[in-house]
Amino acid sequence: MSRLEQTVGRYRNLRCTAIADELPQLLAHAEANAASYLDFAEQLAEREQQVREHKRLDGNRRRARLPAGKRLEAFDYRHQTTITKRQVNALLDFGFIDNRQNLVFIGPPGVGKTHLAVGIADKALDAGYKVLFRNALELVEELEIAEMKGELKKKIAQLTRFDLLLIDELGYLPMSRQARYNLFQLVHAFYEYRSLILTTNKDFTDWGEFFHNDNVAVPIIDRVIHHSSIYMLGGESYRLKEKTAG
Incomplete structure (x- = not known):
């Protein structure tokens, strides 16, 4: 040798x-x-x-596990006029992650909530932050399985290892009482410790209905909106526009 x-x-x-x-x-x-x-x-x-x-x-x-094809550079600000490029760029110093704050994008289906959220999360990855994407339904199912195994605390501890958790499409489907409790445990664990990005089709005034007026609705909302930047997105659905154009 x-x-x-x-x-x-x-x-x-x-x-x-x-x-x-x-x-x-x-x-x-x-x-x-x-x-x-x-x-x-x-x-x-x-x-x-x-x-x-x-x-x-x-x-x-x-x-x-970010969805493909949702780079921030491809977002069409000409179509989505309820948020500006300047507002989004201001988030890319990631002070909201460093300060354990949340971002919430609210609006009807198809207006670009997920695209914006994933685009910001993608830039956070480039900046060195640990990020996790979860569809709300998938996340609820994961938490329910962990709870049934007696491993809910362990599962939540695994999720809090990420600097940023993106929960997509919260509010599209109803949840059981146990699922709502599990979600509260997750949000409580992240509160002032890690950052969340949420996309939802429901304004907070409708969350009581979504949670079936359960007592857990108010503390979840309280922990989500405290230290949060909230963006209301409107306009015509991208997907509907593309379909009618075709």
């Missing part, structure tokens, strides 16, 4: 896989540029750090 192979093996044992994979090229580049020992050491550390950061961001993106 050559000395180079031995050195590569040592880096691999130290789990410096980027250096191990690229050491011959890094050595050649350093020799060609007459790099000092300190410059070469810095290049090794920088390359390892770059690759690790790329892998971390790539892993975060896979775990986020």
